[in-house]
Amino acid sequence: MADIQNYTLNFGPQHPAAHGVLRLVLELDGEVVVRADPHIGLLHRATEKLAEQKTWLQSVPYMDRLDYTSMLVNEHPYVMAIEKLLGIEVPLRAQYIRVMFDEITRIHNHLLSIGTQALDVGAMTMVLYTFREREDIIDILEATTGARMHGAYYRPGGVYRDLPDRMPRYEVNKFKNAKTVKELNAAREGSLLDFVEDFADRFPGNCDDYETLLTDNRIWKQRLVDIGIVSPERALQLGFTGPMLRGSGIEWDLRRKQPYEVYEHLEFDIPVGVNGDCYDRYLVRMEEMRQSSRIIKQCVAWLRQHPGPVITDNHKVAPPSREKMKGSMEELIHHFKLFTEGIHVPAGEVYAGIEHAKGEFGVYLISDGANKPYRMKLRSAAFTHLSAMDEMARGHMIADAVTIIGTMDIVFGDVDR
Amino acid sequence: MGAMVQYLQPLFGEAWPLVWTLLKIIGIILPLLICVAYLTFWERKVIGWMQVRIGPNRVGPWGLLQPIADGMKLVFKEIIVPTKASKGLYFIGPAMAFATALAAWAVVPFSDGYVLANINAGVLYLLAMTSVGIYGVIISGWASNSKYAFYGAMRSAAQMVSYEIAMGFALVCVLMVSSSLNLTEIVRGQGRGMFAGMGLGILSWNWLPLLPMFVIYLVSGIAETNRAPFDVVEGESEIVAGHMVEYSGMAFAMFFLGEYANMILVSVMTSIFFLGGWLSPVGFLPDSFLWLAAKACFILFLFLWFRATFPRYRYDQIMRLGWKVFVPLCMFWLLLVGVWMMSPLSIWK
Numbered sequence: 001m002a003d004i005q006n007y008t009l010n011f012g013p014q015h016p017a018a019h020g021v022l023r024l025v026l027e028l029d030g031e032v033v034v035r036a037d038p039h040i041g042l043l044h045r046a047t048e049k050l051a052e053q054k055t056w057l058q059s060v061p062y063m064d065r066l067d068y069t070s071m072l073v074n075e076h077p078y079v080m081a082i083e084k085l086l087g088i089e090v091p092l093r094a095q096y097i098r099v100m101f102d103e104i105t106r107i108h109n110h111l112l113s114i115g116t117q118a119l120d121v122g123a124m125t126m127v128l129y130t131f132r133e134r135e136d137i138i139d140i141l142e143a144t145t146g147a148r149m150h151g152a153y154y155r156p157g158g159v160y161r162d163l164p165d166r167m168p169r170y171e172v173n174k175f176k177n178a179k180t181v182k183e184l185n186a187a188r189e190g191s192l193l194d195f196v197e198d199f200a201d202r203f204p205g206n207c208d209d210y211e212t213l214l215t216d217n218r219i220w221k222q223r224l225v226d227i228g229i230v231s232p233e234r235a236l237q238l239g240f241t242g243p244m245l246r247g248s249g250i251e252w253d254l255r256r257k258q259p260y261e262v263y264e265h266l267e268f269d270i271p272v273g274v275n276g277d278c279y280d281r282y283l284v285r286m287e288e289m290r291q292s293s294r295i296i297k298q299c300v301a302w303l304r305q306h307p308g309p310v311i312t313d314n315h316k317v318a319p320p321s322r323e324k325m326k327g328s329m330e331e332l333i334h335h336f337k338l339f340t341e342g343i344h345v346p347a348g349e350v351y352a353g354i355e356h357a358k359g360e361f362g363v364y365l366i367s368d369g370a371n372k373p374y375r376m377k378l379r380s381a382a383f384t385h386l387s388a389m390d391e392m393a394r395g396h397m398i399a400d401a402v403t404i405i406g407t408m409d410i411v412f413g414d415v416d417r
Numbered sequence: 418m419g420a421m422v423q424y425l426q427p428l429f430g431e432a433w434p435l436v437w438t439l440l441k442i443i444g445i446i447l448p449l450l451i452c453v454a455y456l457t458f459w460e461r462k463v464i465g466w467m468q469v470r471i472g473p474n475r476v477g478p479w480g481l482l483q484p485i486a487d488g489m490k491l492v493f494k495e496i497i498v499p500t501k502a503s504k505g506l507y508f509i510g511p512a513m514a515f516a517t518a519l520a521a522w523a524v525v526p527f528s529d530g531y532v533l534a535n536i537n538a539g540v541l542y543l544l545a546m547t548s549v550g551i552y553g554v555i556i557s558g559w560a561s562n563s564k565y566a567f568y569g570a571m572r573s574a575a576q577m578v579s580y581e582i583a584m585g586f587a588l589v590c591v592l593m594v595s596s597s598l599n600l601t602e603i604v605r606g607q608g609r610g611m612f613a614g615m616g617l618g619i620l621s622w623n624w625l626p627l628l629p630m631f632v633i634y635l636v637s638g639i640a641e642t643n644r645a646p647f648d649v650v651e652g653e654s655e656i657v658a659g660h661m662v663e664y665s666g667m668a669f670a671m672f673f674l675g676e677y678a679n680m681i682l683v684s685v686m687t688s689i690f691f692l693g694g695w696l697s698p699v700g701f702l703p704d705s706f707l708w709l710a711a712k713a714c715f716i717l718f719l720f721l722w723f724r725a726t727f728p729r730y731r732y733d734q735i736m737r738l739g740w741k742v743f744v745p746l747c748m749f750w751l752l753l754v755g756v757w758m759m760s761p762l763s764i765w766k
Contacts, residue, residue: 007564009564009565009568010564015657016653016654016657017654017655031568031732031733118728119654120654121654121728121729122645122646122648122653122654122727122728122729122730123726123727123728123729124468124725125464125467125468125725125726128468128469128470129468129469132469213726214728217727217728219646219727219728219729219730219734220728222730222731222734223728223729223730223731223734397731397732397733398568398655398656399649399652399655399729399731399732400731402654402655
């Protein structure tokens with residue numbers, strides 16, 4: 001008999017299902033994956049090294065660009081780490097704003113994750129439905145931060161500015177008549193908080209739409225159930241966090257286990273899976289989106305009643321207002337020092353981790369007292385998850401490998417950094 | 418028409434039958450290609466509406482010239498042949514896929530008597546032609562010398578062959594009840610029956626007594642034409658485009674046109690076998706070609722609707738559906754129909 005060799009397939013880096021630039025070397029026996037070897041590094045941008053050459057503040061926008069599907073939440077551990085080193089208090093209003101945007105970006109991340117996973121599994125309508133809601137989120141970010149994606153909104157000591165009182169509206173033009181514009185502006189008549197609340201109110205209904213398309217769909221279930229099973233023990237050993245860990249049935253959520261900001265005052269549930277397969281992880285993500293909209297509603301209710309400062313008044317860290325700066329010598333000096341040298345952070349080491357949409361996202365900082373970090377290390381969840389690719393894909397078919405890439409919810413800005 | 422024939426016939430003399438057939442072929446293929454072009458447009462529009470998009474609306478009024486623009490683009494694009502491709506086979510592949518998709522139309526009766534070749538074994542010819550089309554896919558997948566294309570070829574060999582069997586069995590039931598292999602006869606047979614006498618022809622068509630076979634034929638038809646949710650041969654997100662991955666320009670367009678011509682063919686065939694072809698659903702309206710067109714359009718719409726709704730099956734799940742569900746069900750129903758026909762309760766006397 002002839003010697004039958006396995007077939008090696010180069011999956012990516014240019015592949016519709018590679019979620020960016022994943023190069024996966026698949027060793028196949030027929031259609032069955034014998035070995036899956038992920039090659040990473042094609043999107044390496046040396047963020048950690050770059051941070052060593054920038055002042056503390058200048059690295060904030062780099063954080064957005066790590067996991068570009070959940071932008072603002074990436075900034076959170078970075079500014080939290082700096083705050084820990086500085087030992088400063090963040091105004092409560094800023095904490096609520098941060099939590100609200102963390103949850104908004106969590107929804108944004110899960111919308112993309114579920115949408116693209118469905119697209120990879122062949123249900124292409126899903127991604128367009130989820131992008132419809134994503135558009136609202138992007139509008140919220142634009143109204144608040146000025147940028148549609150990379151907000152650079154969080155600051156050591158708070159957030160850059162307070163929420164706007166007016167939501168930008170559509171205007172009549174060549175392509176949109178008055179009636180269309182009126183419909184589009186229905187939710188935009190009030191302030192940003194009104195728009196966010198309206199979004200949080202209708203979003204669970206949108207989730208129902210997605211579930212109608214997918215959850216009980218026989219083909220969707222056939223494609224996801226019992227694919228890429230990870231046992232709870234193995235999930236812990238592999239260092240999984242986030243929906244990947246909760247999908248395996250372990251109730252671990254930093255928002256509950258190590259509460260940061262104001263999460264201890266908020267009500268929400270942590271969904272967990274049972275079987276640890278792709279379908280459970282899909283359900284966990286679906287439920288997390290509903291829980292996130294619950295948290296957003298609570299934040300909106302609090303923020304409406306509690307106006308106040310959104311950034312610390314310690315002018316060694318945060319700039320003074322323009323008005324004060326123009327009138328007072330001391331404030332002028334503060335302003336000048338902050339925008340030439342930047343913040344000086346006391347020497348020390350610190351780790352700050354948060355519950356990112358993908359899992360635990362942490363920043364480890366070493367400061368030598370200068371105006372820039374001595375060393376920064378980022379801990380991203382997707383990198384850890386991707387390292388389990390071989391174990392999860394082994395014995396499944398090519399089509400399942402695609403499903404598994406989708407369920408891992410990897411983004412290469414985050415994996416390669 | 419008659420006057421034109423009388424005028425033209427003496428001009429060609431002996432060669433007339435050949436010329437006349439050629440004219441008829443052009444008369445079928447030209448409208449067919451236009452239908453294919455606008456089916457792509459209609460697909461993009463329908464799926465766009467289902468996906469909260471607008472669809473093409475830039476080229477010409479309401480985007481109506483979009484398919485023409487696409488065609489022009491493909492014609493003028495360079496056909497790149499991979500270095501290690503098998504040159505001859507590389508070009509035979511798309512030609513076979515396209516040519517068979519067109520050739521199958523020879524036996525399609527558009528209305529009573531309007532058929533290019535009214536042959537006795539029309540159904541067999543049809544099955545033969547669609548089977549040969551699969552070789553186009555397999556050859557191109559092999560000749561491209563690409564791993565992705567090769568996977569596409571392997572998948573199509575397995576998938577299309579197994580659904581051909583289910584499809585064939587479903588058709589055997591139709592042949593039994595109409596006791597003819599001639600497509601015109603099959604349609605005429607559906608015009609007879611208890612309900613047809615009452616003016617409700619729609620209930621006399623084959624779809625009602627052979628309902629499971631109708632469903633199987635339709636689903637197998639979707640699988641035969643590589644449409645979602647059975648599009649593993651192309652498998653956009655798995656094997657990128659399968660057998661078409663190395664093709665560009667007109668060579669790719671041939672596959673594309675062939676696929677859409679096959680879609681129209683399957684819809685027309687489903688209408689002919691199960692939905693009474695050109696017959697009118699109710700007694701007080703005349704039979705017409707328009708009925709066939711309307712029925713085919715409805716089935717084409719189903720194709721598009723499925724594509725916008727369902728995720729893709731996995732390759733082994735398709736095999737399981739074909740062999741473990743459809744084939745046994747077909748055999749059982751075949752037996753049932755046989756017994757039914759022999760029993761005094763037979764409605765096909």
